Amino acid sequence: MDVDEFGQQTNQCRLEFMPSFRLHLADQEVPMTRGLAALVVSVVLEGERTSRRMLQARMWPDLSPSDGSKRLRQLLWRVGRATDNRLLEVTTENVSLSADVLVDLHHAEERARKIVDDEEMCTDPLEWRFLRFELLAGWADDRVVEMRARWDRLRMMTLEHLAEKFLEAGKFVDAIETANAASTVDSLSEASHRILATAYLRREDPASAWRVYVKYRALLLQEIGLEPSSNFRELFSDARVMHTAKQKPSKAAPGRTSIQSTQVTLM
Template identity: 35%
Template sequence: MQSFPSPPLSCPRLQLLGQFRLDLDAEPVELCGNAQRLLAFVGLRGRVSRSVLAGTLWPDVPEERARGSLRTTLWKMPRCDQGLIRCTREGMAMADTVSVDVHTLAETALGVLHGPEAVLDRPAPMGLLNGGDLLPDWDDDWVVPEREWLRQLRLHALEALSEKLARQGMPALALEAALASVRIEPLRESAHRAVVSAHLAEGNVIEAVRHYHAFRRLLRTELGVEPSPEFSRMIPPTQQRLTQQ
């Protein structure tokens, strides 16, 4: 099973999924909090103006002081042969040699959502299953919407991947992708529909019915509602009596 492709070990690696981590020459580098946030923000945006960067990272101080803090943080950045950030008079950008896991995840997810239907001629992009949330322990205002955007993108891509794999005769991988979506958001009906669809594609009707009822009970307990008619229609007619219990 394929995960995300790994860049050469000599390339700087910036990990933002699950935790913050910077690797230089395959070794982790310790950074202060300001340096972590600077790298994370530029890593997410790719390119950003100095004023936006300073105002975002130091929102509660005057602009000139914020720009001073930015200069100090840049000066304290670790040095490496490839460089981490490219600076111009007005803006900053992540160096092309830096691998950022968020970009890899986003490109993989968008490739599943908008790419060609056929996946049989190449390994399935199961790296979507890995990585965790974006900087889960950070509560900065600028992190929260980015985290939710990435979470929704991953969920939609996992469900789309599950449907493609099921149609192409790979129900086991389809089920794995669907269950990964359920683990991320247990109350998301479309994720549970993908699980049932994968079971049905493999001919496991009982498993499909069992999962439907488990989700139905969960919805009743947590939200006091029923699954949608669209979901109910996925259950074979011979099992409709069970759905009324």
């Protein structure tokens, strides 16, 4: 049985929202115009069953009810024709996604929550690669923006959770990679930067840790006029760490550097 990176069967009807819209019937991608894709996205994001009246009001708020109804009928017919009526279930009152359609967003949210709840652990970078993906990149619809923000919060928390787990296990490279990925989701979130700095410190690389702190502090001051928390600052409570990190590397005995000999005080 062929499966994709989310463990979903590739012989089913599949919708991809991350990072962009794609529709697959079995192993064939179905091209869709932006208008058709917008209709499908609206149906998925509104939930299990959406009234036709709500759909047309959301998609064409400036049209009269009769014109909106006509436009919706046309798009629903075109979607049905393009997908052999396998994607949507349509009645005179409601529109919903067919029960056997797989949506990558739904599966990604489920996996992320399992990771946060320690029901699943990712040990291979490929296993958490889906957490790097933005939801419908470039779409500016209000509902999409709202759902993107929700997904971003979940994936950032999941990446931070993974980073902490990797840190506890002494897997510093994995901790650095996941913490860095989390920081790209929300550059103002302190947790990811703090974990990143801690991982560098535990690798006996205070210079890199200090650069993370300085860069984050400058960003925070510029954007919202705040300082990093005391927990973050206390990572560098040993003045020798700060001093060493800001100095150029000095010559040391073979196999030993001045940075490696620095004592690091952690939170």
